[in-house]
Amino acid sequence: MFVCGRWREKIKVAFAYQQRASLVNVKLKWVKDRELDKVVAQERDLKPACLLVSIISSKPGQSVPSYVLSRQRRRLGLPEDLKLSTFMRRYPTLFHEFHVTGKGGSTPWFALTDEALKLHWEELDILEKNENEIVERLQKLLMITCDRTLPLQTIEQLKWDIGLPDDYESSLIPRFPKLFSLVQLPDDRTGLKLICYDANLAVSQLQKDAGPGEGLDPQNLAFPIGFPRGFGLKRKCMKWLEEWQTLPYTSPYGDASHLDPRTDVSEKRIVGVFHELLSLTIHKKTERKNFSNLRKPLCLPQKFTKVFERHPGIFYISLKRATQTVILREAYDHQRLICKHPLSDIRERFACMMKEGMLNRSRGLYKKFESGDEEKEDHLQMTGVSCDEFSGSDCASAFNLGYDIFSKSELDEATDSPC
Numbered sequence: 001m002f003v004c005g006r007w008r009e010k011i012k013v014a015f016a017y018q019q020r021a022s023l024v025n026v027k028l029k030w031v032k033d034r035e036l037d038k039v040v041a042q043e044r045d046l047k048p049a050c051l052l053v054s055i056i057s058s059k060p061g062q063s064v065p066s067y068v069l070s071r072q073r074r075r076l077g078l079p080e081d082l083k084l085s086t087f088m089r090r091y092p093t094l095f096h097e098f099h100v101t102g103k104g105g106s107t108p109w110f111a112l113t114d115e116a117l118k119l120h121w122e123e124l125d126i127l128e129k130n131e132n133e134i135v136e137r138l139q140k141l142l143m144i145t146c147d148r149t150l151p152l153q154t155i156e157q158l159k160w161d162i163g164l165p166d167d168y169e170s171s172l173i174p175r176f177p178k179l180f181s182l183v184q185l186p187d188d189r190t191g192l193k194l195i196c197y198d199a200n201l202a203v204s205q206l207q208k209d210a211g212p213g214e215g216l217d218p219q220n221l222a223f224p225i226g227f228p229r230g231f232g233l234k235r236k237c238m239k240w241l242e243e244w245q246t247l248p249y250t251s252p253y254g255d256a257s258h259l260d261p262r263t264d265v266s267e268k269r270i271v272g273v274f275h276e277l278l279s280l281t282i283h284k285k286t287e288r289k290n291f292s293n294l295r296k297p298l299c300l301p302q303k304f305t306k307v308f309e310r311h312p313g314i315f316y317i318s319l320k321r322a323t324q325t326v327i328l329r330e331a332y333d334h335q336r337l338i339c340k341h342p343l344s345d346i347r348e349r350f351a352c353m354m355k356e357g358m359l360n361r362s363r364g365l366y367k368k369f370e371s372g373d374e375e376k377e378d379h380l381q382m383t384g385v386s387c388d389e390f391s392g393s394d395c396a397s398a399f400n401l402g403y404d405i406f407s408k409s410e411l412d413e414a415t416d417s418p419c
Contacts, residue, residue, distance in 0.1 A: 023262050026240045030309065033228040033316050035334045036327050040285070040320040042335075046351050047160050048076040049091060053350075054166040056095075056112050057120050063111035065100070075156070079322075085110075093357030094350070119349055126342045127165055135176060137162045137280050140201055142194035144252050144273060145297040149193040151185060154297070157290040161281040163343050202253035205279035206272065221249035223275065224330040225313035241313070244268065252276045261301035271307050271314060273298060275328065278315075282341045284331030288317065288324040 055072060056064050066085050073084055085108060088095040094116040099106045112120070127134065141155075141162060142148050152169065165171055173180050178196060185191045210221055222245040227233065233241075250256050250269040259266040274291070278284050288305060295304055308315045308326055318325040331338055 023267060024240055024244075024264055026237055026310065028233070028237055028310060028312050029231075030312060030317065031228055031231045033318075035228075036316050036329075036332060037318050037320050039327070039332065039335050039337075040318040040325050043283075043347075043351060044321055045087070045090070045354065046347060048078055048087070049094060049354060050347065050350055051076055051160070051166060052088065053094060053112060053116055053120050056110060057117065058167070061111075062117065063098075063109050066108045066110060069110065090361070091354045091357045092361060093353045115353060116350075119346065119353070123343070123346045126346060127163075130163075130342060131172075134163050134165075135172070135179070136201060138164065138168075138172075139179065139194060139198060140253075140280055141277075142192065143197060143202060144276065146299045147193075147297070148197065149183065149185070149191045150297055151189045151191045151293070152182075153189065154293045155192060157293070158281075158286065161283070161286045161290070163282045163341065202251070204251050204253065204272065204276045206249070206275060207251065222246070223271065223311075223314050226329050227313050228316075231312070256299070266301075267307060267310070270300060270304055271311055273300070274307065274326070275314065278326065278328040278331075282343050282347075283337060285325055285327040288326050291326070 051072075052069065055069065056062055066088075069088075070084050076084075078084065078087055085097075088110055089097065092113075094113060096111045096113050098109055098111070100109055101107075138155075141158070142150060155164070159166075159168060169182075173182065173192065179194065181193045181195050183191050183193045206221060206223065209224075225241070225245075244264055247265050247268050249272060250259065250265075252269070252273040252275075256266070256269050259269060277291075277294075278286065288308070291305060294300070295302075298304075308317055314329060316327045316329050318327060337344060
């Protein structure tokens, strides 16, 4: 028994050494998590819709012709085969369409409904009240990078997720000249540089959660892990995972230049970086493609996103909405986000408004305004537009919206997840 015990101890030491000296070749299977898939599915079209709300609200009169909005198509991330006007007609609870006749003919315009505008004002109020906390998120994002600098293009991909205002370049950055500076990068792009490094912010979420007693000891820091129902972990993989959790934890804000990228210790540091990045987001998730431009700024090795597949107990990759969304598992209890930011409540209310408009449209409720001028005028007044501004034909054309633009599966998906 004594010899056997010593032999086991030698194996354990050898295995730990291998993880420090090489990257152990272990593959864990991907298992669908229906609860987290529903979280992603429920936010279908939420980001582009909210961006459109911000764009329209910033224009004079809070109304914009469709051809002006089409110039923003790239940043909205809509499918190439989907017209912007068709997308906006999906959600009549947010966007009101009307037509203006000029020399070139009739031009479709879009304005915000009163409900959407009111909710957007609430959002702006929350951004103002939480400005310092949002600035700290941006500071920490830059502190993780090697040069404390990120291209604006990369921040643009992440700004929705970390809660930055849509116009943060003009509304936020100039007001903090002691923290941020716009710089010219070697590739001629514009970047945002952190001027002042705040050591008090250089504490990861994992360290905070661990507490002062053990949070600063890298030897005792392990990641919360959870697997969905039906996930069978082989004994070999379980053994590797237990040993991997005991490896030293390197803070994403610390120096990692001494780590060999071909080791499990380095991989644990990469996991820690993405754990922290997801912790900085409002919904503790983001699309995988948003990490694609972070390899060089974060000084990460090639194929760095493979950690998502190797650690399905920490991250979940949802394939919903024709993209890959990386979710931090520990942040959710089934479909419920455990720690909610005030912005997440606003976004949930936007999602509920969108769902309501989509369902009402499928039931033909918006067709009733085609029956008479009085009902049309009432609806226009409800959305802040006077029918007196248009002739009878133009007023009627304001309601010539497309129907039957949803498949049965899309409607069923919306019905299955009530607000």
